[in-house]
Each structure stands twice: as structure tokens, then as C-alpha cells.
Amino acid sequence: MPVQIKETFLGKCGAGAEWWRNAVIYQIYPRSFADSNGDGIGDLVGISSKLSYLSSLGIDAIWLSPFYRSPQLDGGYDIADYCDVDPLFGTMDDFDRMLRQAHDKGIKVIIDLVPNHTSSAHNWFQSALKTPMGSAERNRYHFRDGKGENGELPPNQWKSIFGGDAWSRIPGETQWYLHLFDSSQPDLNWDNPEVRAEFEDILRFWLKRGVDGFRVDVAHALVKESGLPDWDGPIKEGSGINFGPMWDQEGVHDIYRSWNRVLKQFSGDRMLVAEAWVQPQSRLARYVRNDEMHQAFNFDYLLARWDAIALKEVINTSLAAGAHVGAPTTWVMSNHDTVRHTSRYGLSEPGSRPLGIDASREQPDEALGLRRARAAALLTHALPGSVYIYQGEELGLPEHTTLDAAHRQDPSFFRTNGLEIGRDGCRVPIPWISGEVSYGFSTAGKSWLPQPESFSRYGADLQHGDSQSTLELYRQLLKLRRDYELGNGTLTWLPSAQGVLYFENGPIRIVINLNDMATVLPGGQVLISSAPIDQAGVLPANAAAWLK
Incomplete structure (x- = not known):
């Protein structure tokens, strides 16, 4: 066994602290969540119909991807009117009703804001x-x-x-x-005071309606270097690259300081979370200084491979960077822009991030990917800070890796002539009832993207009440996380064997075995495990456990 390492970082939460510091936040991609009117596209009424399910899961908040009026050329991230609901998703009354019902169940509501660009139809x-x-x-x-x-x-x-x-x-x-993205998404000029004033008004419009926060799309791109100088280097947002005259310019911070002041005019600890693909962590932490945003997505964690050394390094640097500015760390494994981690963990390079998967690419080992994903859930929810869950993650849902090109809608697929498979595979509507057409997603059995046959094994109805299911694993995880206040806690690493992560958070000890062979658990009462543990106390390969 190696010499004991005692690296301790404090979550910056305490009694009465802001809700977002330790929240579990569930991302909803509205068109793929639940369809209430039979057109094959999810909507706001569909979201309302599933609030009891979300409440029983144990989440603190939901984040909605865009539902604004839009030509829908990039899944709603091409916005034509920031203060109206697209008829595809319902009406403003539907939104207000959904917001009120969520609040009645103690669920906060965060909405997407896309300030880098508008739709060309704006x-x-x-x-x-x-x-x-x-x-x-x-x-x-x-x-x-x-x-x-x-x-x-x-x-x-x-x-x-x-x-x-x-x-x-x-x-x-x-x-x-x-247009840093599609030609239908012209970039705004944030050096223009009129643009800045308009978005402050947009913030106030939704804050007055009662929303609890905003997820800020491409938060590191708003300000471009003066003169827009030539740049022929890499420009792939989403791969951790943030150099070049279009990324991470100093001027973005003045914008977020002004937004912070707007939010403070409203009660209820409203929050901002940055989608900023920025490295290193010390630069990302600049977005969450105490007068700017409140959270930033931790994409270093999302990008980490299935490797004990790599994961430990990401966890350490993340917690240290957040603590330096007094901000919580976020933990996220999947979202609407990445191949689902259940499938990424099943690749020959587990945890690698392909830009989409189709039938011509390596097909993940579905069972192995799910096994690792369940273990990763025990790791993620044991860490201090805030956790994000992407819809269907709690079902163990895999990527649709054989979606035919004829069904694809992601502009990156077309603009690269298919070199990038794109993001459609992680956006396929989720299964609610295994035996129904469209797996219960739509009242008419329709689905805007076809669902794979494998989804029949992941229906929420099959998993409800099954103690071995991924859904019940998540419900138990979230309850234990809340009961033991792990989001507010302190992480202390303990000595462990090679390929094993072992740490304390409060009264809980967490063991994650990333090896392809079993390991013996240390002593303690097993509270929860991602795979069955025998009477000899052996933790199987690619599995995790919480001990008391």
C-alpha cells in the first residue's frame, strides 16, 4: 500500500448557505423528455407530468435546455425571441404552470440562456x-x-x-x-452597450416570472479580441481548448459582474452557471469569483478517462480551484452535447470522448459501460459540491450508436460532411414504459428521433421498485447524499491499492475499484454498492461502494 496521502479540501457550504452550493440538478432536454400532445416532440406540459417522478428521484432543481421561439435549426440554440415560448413546446401559460408546480414540489428551475448569438430569424x-x-x-x-x-x-x-x-x-x-457556430446563428457584438442592456432586460423578464437561475451557453465566447485578428489555430469548443482570439477574453468578466448585480435585485438566491470549456481550472475559477457567476460546469471531470490517477488529479485540482475563490465545484458526466458516459465507458479507451458514434465506429460494450457508469455515479455523488444529472442517466441509458444518417439533425454532421457524427445519439427521447410504442415518450407513439431497441431494457416502469435497477440506485444515492450532507462535506484521501480510489467524506468512506479484477473492501458497514458484494467483502471489478 502507498504512503497515506492526506489531501483535504472543504466544500464551501454550511448551514443556511445558498441552495446551489450542494444541489443535485437534473438537465431536461425538452424535446426529448415527455410529449403530451402526440406530435413526437417533448413539451412543457410533458415536463409538468413528470415532476412527481423527478421529486421521487430526490433532485433539488431542473435545468431546461432552450424552449424559446426558434427556427430549431440547432435544437433551439438558435433563438429568435428570448421572451417567448416556441409553440413547439407550448405556451407561456404552460411555462408558468410548470414553474409553479415545480416550486410546489420544492424543485428549483434553471433555464438556458444563449447570449453569444441569436438566430438569423431574430x-x-x-x-x-x-x-x-x-x-x-x-x-x-x-x-x-x-x-x-x-x-x-x-x-x-x-x-x-x-x-x-x-x-x-x-x-x-x-x-x-x-458565426462561430452555424450560419443561422450570427454572433452578437458584446462591445455594443445596446446588446448588454438587452440581455439584462431578458434576465429581469425571467427573474420576475420566478426562475431560479440561468445556465449560460458558451459563456467564454461573448467577447472577441479587438480587431478580430487572424487565427488559424484550433477552434474546437468542447475539447478543452480555450486559446485564440474568440475564447476566454478578459471582457467577459465585466458582463457577468453586471449580471450578478441584476440577480441580487431579486430574492431567493438566484444563480448563474457557466458553460465554459476553459482550461486550466485556475482560469475556469475566474468565472465563479464571488461577484460573478455561482457555478461553472467541470468539463475536466466529464473528459476524465476511466483511470484512478487521472480522476484523482481532476478531483484535486477542481476542489482546490473552487476553494481558492470560495465557489462550489460541480460534477457532471454527461449532457446534451456529449456521448453518454454509459457508452463512453464501454469503449476500448474507456471514458474517451468521440464526437458522436454511428454504426461504422467502434460499438461500446453496453454491459461493461453500464457497470462502470454505476460505479462512477457512486464516485460523483460522494464528492463535495453540486452534481448535474443528464436526463436518462438515472436509467443507465446508453447512447444510440447506430442512428441512421437519414435521421440526423445536428448541424455539425452536415457542416463537416459527416466527419463528425454529432450529438443526435445522446438526444434521443427517453423511455418511460418499455412495452409501448415510443416507450411511452409520446401519447401518440411518435418520436422525433427513432429510439433503439435496446431502450426496451431501460424503461422507467421496469426499473421502478427493482432494488437492483439503476433508477433505484440513483434514488438511494441521492437520499444518502442528502442524509449525510456529502455536498457540504470534506474530502480526505486514504491509502489505497493501485487502480482504486478510497476517500472519506464525513462519516462515509467511498471505495471505487477501477480495475478489471476484484479487490477486498476495508472494514465497515456497506451502505450502498454499484454491484453485489459477497459475504467475504470482495468488491468486484469496475464497481464502487459506500461504507459507514
């Missing part, structure tokens, strides 16, 4: 197209003259996250506009 952008070069309307975005004799070349070398150029030319003009 009235601001449509007005810009109708006005001349240099107009106030065009100054809300990044319009620039093209290079070349007749402006036929883009203004600079920037590339889109979704593939191809980050510039599109206005037909019949020499001017181009910037």
Missing part, C-alpha cells in the same frame, strides 16, 4: 440585413468587409465550431457576418 438580425453598412443595427453583430478585390474572401481565417468558415457573405454585398 428581428435584430433581419433589421441589420435591411440597413446599410455601418448602421446601428449592424453594429449589434460582427459585420465586416471581406478581403480580396471584390470582398470575395472572408474577413479573417476563423473557422466555425460546426465546420467550415465562421463567416457568411451577404448576397450582393462585400460584407460578411461572423
Whole structure:
């Protein structure tokens, strides 16, 4: 056994502290959660119908991906009206009713905010197209003259996250506009005071309705380096790369300080969480200083491989960076932009992050991936801070890895001519009732993306009440996490064998065996385990346990 390591970090929570410091937050991708009207697309009434299920799971809050009015060219992240509900998802009355019912059950509601870009259908952008070069309307975005004799070349070398150029030319003009994502998503100019004022008004609109917080999309991209200088280096947001003149500029922090002041005008500890693919952790921590945001997604943890040394390093650096600025750490394993971790853990390089999986790629070992995912859940929920669950994770849901190209809708698939498989596989509607068409997702048996046959094994109805199911494992985990206040706790590493993580948090000792061979558990009462433990106290391979 190695020499004992005593690395201790404190969660910054205490009695009466802000709710978001130790919350378990459940992400809902609305179009894939529950369809109430039979059109094959999930909606707000569908979410309301599942609030009792979410309450029984034991979560503290839900985060809704965009439900705003939108052409839906990028799953709703192309917003045409930030203060209205898209008819696809219902009405504003449906939203207010869902919000009220969630609050009645003690569930907070966080909504997505997309401030880097609007939809090209937004009235601001449509007005810009109708006005001349240099107009106030065009100054809300990044319009620039093209290079070349007749402006036929883009203004600079920037590339889109979704593939191809980050510039599109206005037909019949020499001017181009910037879009770090799809051409239907023009980037806003955050040097323009009008843009800043508009988004503060948007915040107030939803805060007055009673929302509890905002998840801020691409939070590290709003401000670009002055002059938009050429850049031919990597620009792949979502891979941990944050260098280049379009990422992590100092000016973003002034924006979030102003937003923090807006939130403080409202009661109830409203919060901001940053989607910022920023490295190292010390730079990410700058987004959660005490006068800026409250949380930032920990993508280093999401990207960590199934390896004890790598995971321990990520946990240590994450907790240390958060403690340095007095902010909680977040722990997230999957979301709507990544291959589900149950499938990633089943790859030959377990935990690696492919940009989508289709039938031509390596197919994960489904059983092994689920086994590791269950163990990872015991690790994640034992850590101090806040945890995010992606819908279906509590069912052990795998990626749809054989979705046919004819059904794909992700713009990254089309802009890269299929080189990137894209994110559709993790966005497939989730199964509620195994024996029904669309597995109970839709009242009419429809599904906007086809569901794989494997989903029949993961229905919530089959798992409810089954003590060995992943759903019941999550329910027990969340209850124990709350009972023992692990989100507020202190992590202390204990000496362990190679390939095993072993630590204390409060009265609980946590053992995670990342090896492909069994290991003997230390003494103590087993409170919960991700796999059966025999009478000899042997923890199987790729399994975890909590001991008291």
C-alpha cells in the first residue's frame, strides 16, 4: 500500500448557505423528455407530468435546455425571441404552470440562456440585413468587409465550431457576418452597450416570472479580441481548448459582474452557471469569483478517462480551484452535447470522448459501460459540491450508436460532411414504459428521433421498485447524499491499492475499484454498492461502494 496521502479540501457550504452550493440538478432536454400532445416532440406540459417522478428521484432543481421561439435549426440554440415560448413546446401559460408546480414540489428551475448569438430569424438580425453598412443595427453583430478585390474572401481565417468558415457573405454585398457556430446563428457584438442592456432586460423578464437561475451557453465566447485578428489555430469548443482570439477574453468578466448585480435585485438566491470549456481550472475559477457567476460546469471531470490517477488529479485540482475563490465545484458526466458516459465507458479507451458514434465506429460494450457508469455515479455523488444529472442517466441509458444518417439533425454532421457524427445519439427521447410504442415518450407513439431497441431494457416502469435497477440506485444515492450532507462535506484521501480510489467524506468512506479484477473492501458497514458484494467483502471489478 502507498504512503497515506492526506489531501483535504472543504466544500464551501454550511448551514443556511445558498441552495446551489450542494444541489443535485437534473438537465431536461425538452424535446426529448415527455410529449403530451402526440406530435413526437417533448413539451412543457410533458415536463409538468413528470415532476412527481423527478421529486421521487430526490433532485433539488431542473435545468431546461432552450424552449424559446426558434427556427430549431440547432435544437433551439438558435433563438429568435428570448421572451417567448416556441409553440413547439407550448405556451407561456404552460411555462408558468410548470414553474409553479415545480416550486410546489420544492424543485428549483434553471433555464438556458444563449447570449453569444441569436438566430438569423431574430428581428435584430433581419433589421441589420435591411440597413446599410455601418448602421446601428449592424453594429449589434460582427459585420465586416471581406478581403480580396471584390470582398470575395472572408474577413479573417476563423473557422466555425460546426465546420467550415465562421463567416457568411451577404448576397450582393462585400460584407460578411461572423458565426462561430452555424450560419443561422450570427454572433452578437458584446462591445455594443445596446446588446448588454438587452440581455439584462431578458434576465429581469425571467427573474420576475420566478426562475431560479440561468445556465449560460458558451459563456467564454461573448467577447472577441479587438480587431478580430487572424487565427488559424484550433477552434474546437468542447475539447478543452480555450486559446485564440474568440475564447476566454478578459471582457467577459465585466458582463457577468453586471449580471450578478441584476440577480441580487431579486430574492431567493438566484444563480448563474457557466458553460465554459476553459482550461486550466485556475482560469475556469475566474468565472465563479464571488461577484460573478455561482457555478461553472467541470468539463475536466466529464473528459476524465476511466483511470484512478487521472480522476484523482481532476478531483484535486477542481476542489482546490473552487476553494481558492470560495465557489462550489460541480460534477457532471454527461449532457446534451456529449456521448453518454454509459457508452463512453464501454469503449476500448474507456471514458474517451468521440464526437458522436454511428454504426461504422467502434460499438461500446453496453454491459461493461453500464457497470462502470454505476460505479462512477457512486464516485460523483460522494464528492463535495453540486452534481448535474443528464436526463436518462438515472436509467443507465446508453447512447444510440447506430442512428441512421437519414435521421440526423445536428448541424455539425452536415457542416463537416459527416466527419463528425454529432450529438443526435445522446438526444434521443427517453423511455418511460418499455412495452409501448415510443416507450411511452409520446401519447401518440411518435418520436422525433427513432429510439433503439435496446431502450426496451431501460424503461422507467421496469426499473421502478427493482432494488437492483439503476433508477433505484440513483434514488438511494441521492437520499444518502442528502442524509449525510456529502455536498457540504470534506474530502480526505486514504491509502489505497493501485487502480482504486478510497476517500472519506464525513462519516462515509467511498471505495471505487477501477480495475478489471476484484479487490477486498476495508472494514465497515456497506451502505450502498454499484454491484453485489459477497459475504467475504470482495468488491468486484469496475464497481464502487459506500461504507459507514
